[in-house]
Amino acid sequence: MARREDRQADDPKQGELAEGEKVPAWRQRAVAKSLNAARSRAEKRIQGLLDAAFALIDERGTTEFTIQEVVDRSKQSLRGFYQYFDSKDELLFALLEESIREAVEDLAAAVEAESKPLDRLRAFTIRLHEWCESLGTQRVRGSHNRVPISEFSMQLAIKDPERLAAVIAPLSRMLIELLKAAVADGALQVDEPGRAALLIQQTAMYGWLMNRFVQNPASRITAEDTWEFCLRGLGR
Template identity: 30%
Template sequence: MAKSSGESSAGATRQATSAAAAVDPDSRPKRFMKSALAILGETGRTDFTVLEVVERSKTSLRSFYQHFSTKDELLLALIDKIMSESTRRWAQDTADLPAAAALRILIDHICTPAESTTQDKVNRGLTNYNDHLSETLPREYARVLSPLHELIKEIINRGIADGSFRADLDVDASSALIMQSALGAMRLQVLGAELTGVPVSADHIYDFCFAALRAPGQRI
């Protein structure tokens, strides 16, 4: 978590509740994820126990450990589902746009504010847990973020091809930096308000990223 996503961002968890509700109700792993999501939506905290998830899902500890070794694996699976579904939608929304416009739309989606108190609690809980997952399950967490990283790479390569982005960019590194900047939007909003009194917005993030990518003569 990311969000992240996490890190996991506001945009990444925008439809998390509806996504979880749409899964096969007989799938035990999905039931555990749905229960964890419900706890997050109520409390905004990730310090719940496996037993709480089991009780919420009306299953058993034995069943839980047949599918997940730890709570970390459960939350990683939840973030994986949210990120993969969100990235698929974002790819569709940006597919036919020029690179600069695609980057603008993508950052807007990732930085979309929560539309409800429940969603805000989920966003914050998963975002705060992302640092922990990056330490305990770094390889698996990187895999979860790889679809978003690939989407940003595709947009940057599109911009290099059409001349709007610099040809000398390190695409892999630039994509990773943009991804982390956007997924950290929630924290940046809070930190920016504390430092300067002005929250960091999607506009700020886009301007910062585009300034690093743009070819000579291109305007923000």
């Protein structure tokens, strides 16, 4: 069982990543003094575990692998695994963080391609929908199969909403900024950007779940549908 309290305390990496690439140089140097080598070694092993897990997820299309399989594939040991991760869920959580990071980059790129605030918001929404939707079918580039990860995030939404909120925060922030910009531009009128952002997120991110229910492809919700629905829904 992973205790919530342990988390930030004993894992510097987590904090560092959550804040972005920038780590105060002084701290870096200080810690580096005796930990540099040890850390890079540990980092390599952790990466090995993550890669193995991603590989298993990719080929199986599910998160139902065993820890044993992960350590076998990465040529490590159970002992070692539990040295780095408190539990299997912590591993999945790490994979989720990685995926979100990728998503944010991707979304940022899509947004930068546009200049008008409303177009930027539109680009974000559509890309977000596609990102979640990209059902294992036509996986993009070298990126990983995100469906099992999305499913895990779903379970996390149920079991530990605060934590999920924390990982998707960067994404939510980006969305809120885009909204505010669109409002400032006069292209949109919303009173509570926070609430509007929730509605957009919900519509774009959970559409894929609903789409699973329908047999008739004509009734599926496309990224375009999503955007139009949101745009009109937010009121002119």
